[in-house]
Amino acid sequence: xxxxxxxxxxxxxxxxxxxxxxxxxxxxxLVIDADSQxxxxxxxxxxxxxxxxxxxxxxxxxxxxxxxxxxxxxVNQYDQAGVMVRISPSCWLKSSVEFEGSDPSKxxxxxxxxxxxxxxxxxxxxxx
Numbered sequence: 001x002x003x004x005x006x007x008x009x010x011x012x013x014x015x016x017x018x019x020x021x022x023x024x025x026x027x028x029x030l031v032i033d034a035d036s037q038x039x040x041x042x043x044x045x046x047x048x049x050x051x052x053x054x055x056x057x058x059x060x061x062x063x064x065x066x067x068x069x070x071x072x073x074x075v076n077q078y079d080q081a082g083v084m085v086r087i088s089p090s091c092w093l094k095s096s097v098e099f100e101g102s103d104p105s106k107x108x109x110x111x112x113x114x115x116x117x118x119x120x121x122x123x124x125x126x127x128x
Contacts, residue, residue: 006030017055017086029071030056034079040094041110042117051089074099090115097124 003010005028022033032054039050072081082096091113098106104123111118 013058014056015058017057018052020054023054036076039078039080040084040092040112042090042112042115044117055084055086057084057086070097072097072099074105077101 003013006025007028008025011025018038020032020038021035024031034054037050038053040053040055041048041050043049066083068083070081072079074081077100079099080096082094084092084094086092093109093111095107095109098108098121100106104125106121107124108119108121
């Protein structure tokens, strides 16, 4: 399957995992207002666990390529936008930009395997 744009026709292939309370399809743009206190994160040294983030997905088998464009207008510290490859609740990868308020934002990757999450980050200017 190849989707060159995201529109109402493309949307029929996708399903929500933890559908947000407020979202809309505006032409070829998906606009999401994330619900508060949502995230994807598993066991850490400080015990934080969440599997309630918003994830619009489609099921794929085999090799694939993914190219995504995201326009991100964060409001609250820790707001994120990105992509996720999810095998199960205990095995997934997400890559996102995370808003850090007055600090530089973070380009990050979280790898979760066997129910444990590991996070790597790199600072990115807020205006990038």
